[in-house]
Amino acid sequence: MAGTGQDPNDARLARVERQYWIDRNVALEDAEAWLAELGEGEHGATARRLLVVVAAVRIRRGDPGQIAVQVQQILSWAEQHGELALQSRCHDVLGSVFEMVGDRALALEHAVAANDLLEDSEVPLMRAAARKCLADALGSAGSLDEARRRYDDALRLVIDDPETIIRYNILNNLAYTEYLAHNQAAALAAVEQLIGLSEVGDRQIGMYALDTVARVYLTAGRLDEAEAKLLPAMDPEVGDLHPDGSAAALVTLAVIYRTQGKLHQAQTVIDRCRELAQRFGLIRWSTEAAREQAEIHAANGDFRAAFEAYRHFHEQSEALGASENESRGRILEAVYQTAESRRESERYRELAERDPLTGLRNRRFVDEHLGAALMRVREGGPSVAIAMVDLDHFKRINDTLSHEVGDTVLREVGSILITAAASAADGIAARLGGEEFLLIMPGIDATEAHLRFDAVCRAIADHDWSSITGTLPVTASLGVAVAPADGQQISDLLRAADVRLYVAKRDGRNRVVQAAIVSTSNPVAELLEAR
Template sequence: MARIEREFWIDRDVALQAAEEWLAELGEADSGATSRRLIVLIAAVRIHRTDPGQIATDVQQILGWAEQHGEVALQSRCHDVLGSVFEMVGDRALALEHAVTANDLLDESETPLMRAAARKCLADALGSAGSLDEARRRYDDALRLVIDDPETNIRYIILNNLAFTEHLAHNQVEALAAVDRLVGLSELSDRQIGMSARDTIARIYLTVGRIDEAEQMLLTAMDPAISDAHPDSSAAALVALAQLYRLDGRLEKAQLVIDRCRDIAQRNGLNRWLTETTREQAETHAANDDYRFAFEAYRHYHEQFEALGASENEARGRILDAMFQTAESRRESDRYRELAERDPLTGLHNRRFVDEHLGLALMRLREGGPELAVAMLDLDHFKRINDTFSHEIGDEVLRAIGRILIDAVWAVPGGIAARLGGEEFLLILPETDANQARAVFDELGRTIADFDWWPITENLPVTASIGVAVAPLDGEHTSDLLRAADTRLYVAKQAGRNQVVHA
């Protein structure tokens, strides 16, 4: 996983292929964090290539699963992708909210590359929101984390985004300093500058009058091999090149670039750059004194601009609606899931819930997690209660036992009390060693025996036999642990009942 996530910052197409192949190999065999993390990585690659609304919906669903199962790293990656989606559709507030959450959830044990990626995402969102000082600080943090990482392209992206953020804020001295660092890094590493960075560098060169250098940066976008491979960034660069030629009086060249840019934008559905191309066309007609054509082009630009704004608003609304529907569906699903995993009589969890959560807890233990204690509990002579009174009285006893067991595990974070069937129960105490388990379960046995049963069973006592097991001492897998607890429960019954057996 670390190798594929790293490849994302080297060659995204290679990362995409590797992630898709691994996902296909896993198939239905993996329904956990691994497959979902691969899906989120695939979404991060495709975010500029497909419907962002569908990506947001899919990632939101995975985020819900990650929150349910405590998968913090997966949560962070989901928020990172959602932040990028909302940055794309112009919702800066939500982009910033997701970027902040992605960073808050990121553990310091994460690789420097992934921490740098999260810092960059946050810096981008802060810069868009106008918090330049905070954005600079996060960009610097990100660069420090990957200062000795020559293999990936993340340093170039960070410097490019820093330069563009300063440029938008009209801080041209700072923007030029970032560009110089970017160009110097490229020369030092003998690495080609990407099309998006070329666009940024050229725009900043133009503001300081370095026209020839800006032109050389942008001319690459006229190469069909380059522009077809990177249509979005090439279209942006061609708009800048057309503007350069127009301002420099080279109007014929400006028109050639405009035609090329319009063709790329139309073929690739790049409505934003098609709109910008129309605006540049109007400016070029005006520079040629073709005021009638300039007016027509401006009118067309205004229509496109209005349509683009409406389209972006519609996209934001569609994404938010899809995410809302997903969240509502998840809440409804959670409600039915909760009902399906509860015993209706006692309100305790059932065997289905135990099988899933005990398995996960033991998996974490095998990966170096904390100890875990379980107890099998069986009510002594329960049949006598049903025979002496009625099944309704027996149900009252079971409900009372349910309340006692809930109180017993309440003090242990993540503690689980479950009814396995009939008068048999299971308790699970995470992060509990043998000594702590002895204290809790011995106290539980006394609590059941000392409970005021008179209002329910009159003079008939209610006691329980309890068998305890602790992982990893008694086993690291569900079957081993429950077998040990069940054996000790049997010993407790054979030894006279109303007692707790720990070993």
């Protein structure tokens, strides 16, 4: 965050922006003190660059939605006044915001813009920061080779800059990217380089980086070294200073102890993690602690307690997903409200109505568009066919393989459903949550609906899943309803489809049910059991 113009304030601004990569608390104090000196009034790009420094520091300490709004407003000003350096810094912060809330597409878009807008005169530190931002976004999007190249570029730019912490950030993020991609040798090389840099520079590694090192050591079978790296996380003073990083480290430490067979120590650690997460409102790590608690119970042979803990984990996981989706939606809506062009507003609306995992439409979109289609039905328009699609025994895939494999299955099923929806004019494929999907086909009558949805059922069952799930099959049960015969309101139509989905589950799964008599007085309860 530094520039090279002729303004006498440039040197001071450069120092504040550089301080961000040395000590962020000091950078925050310096930026806020200067803003106080400037006072009210119009102070051009200088004041706005200071505000971006403040936003960059506060991004993990406050409401990311509020930060996104403020930075978007600054970006709009910078675009109007041709301030390229300020535009680049705004895109860098916005990229981090969207990375935090899991919107990989927007994170990558802003990271690319941050790099494209850099001027030739920009200092190496700021070019390295922009490269790191782009590498992070590329890694999250799965473009590992491109991410590695940007991380290497960033390291070369700051190779002779021992004062700042950016090299540690780059190496940590590179190691974590390789770890997530299961590239053990590359991840190990990156963490060893990180540790070597720490020893040469006599600088302590932060808790997030220690967690990365420990995770990599764990996968390499170096359990004692992994344990040693994370023991500081048990220190209450460390936890109070760095609660989020410490909670992450405690989850990993519990996994290490469990792997070593030290179940009593694992329980002590996970209890400490839960207490820390509850005290600081760390929902993500409370959820991860619930999953590890289930593993500890299972390792102790207490499978009933393990089942209850897994159920608690899934409940928390669903709540966390909903919270993250809500946060993402708030940010998108906020940016939508501050964007000035129609193209941007339409794009943000589109993103807010899609499920981030599969790219399918979400419940918000369904409520709006299915409601409009049924209104046309009530006015004498064409029929509308829907199918509730629920994957059979999906929990078995998550529990037997992994949640990552489960996510891959969901994305693949999403692709099948997108193809199916495209066969009908204005067809819609949506994910309602978990492993439950919805297909909407306007203009399709009951006879045609059964043919089309039966083809969907067969397409899922006949798909080659071997490279994803091995020998585990992937099938789906479908419950079909057609308006107006089965209802002309959203709730009525979904209820009819859901009851028929229950029948499909009850009668053996991997089938389509379009008309059925249900004798149970509580089909919803039995449906939960059938799934």
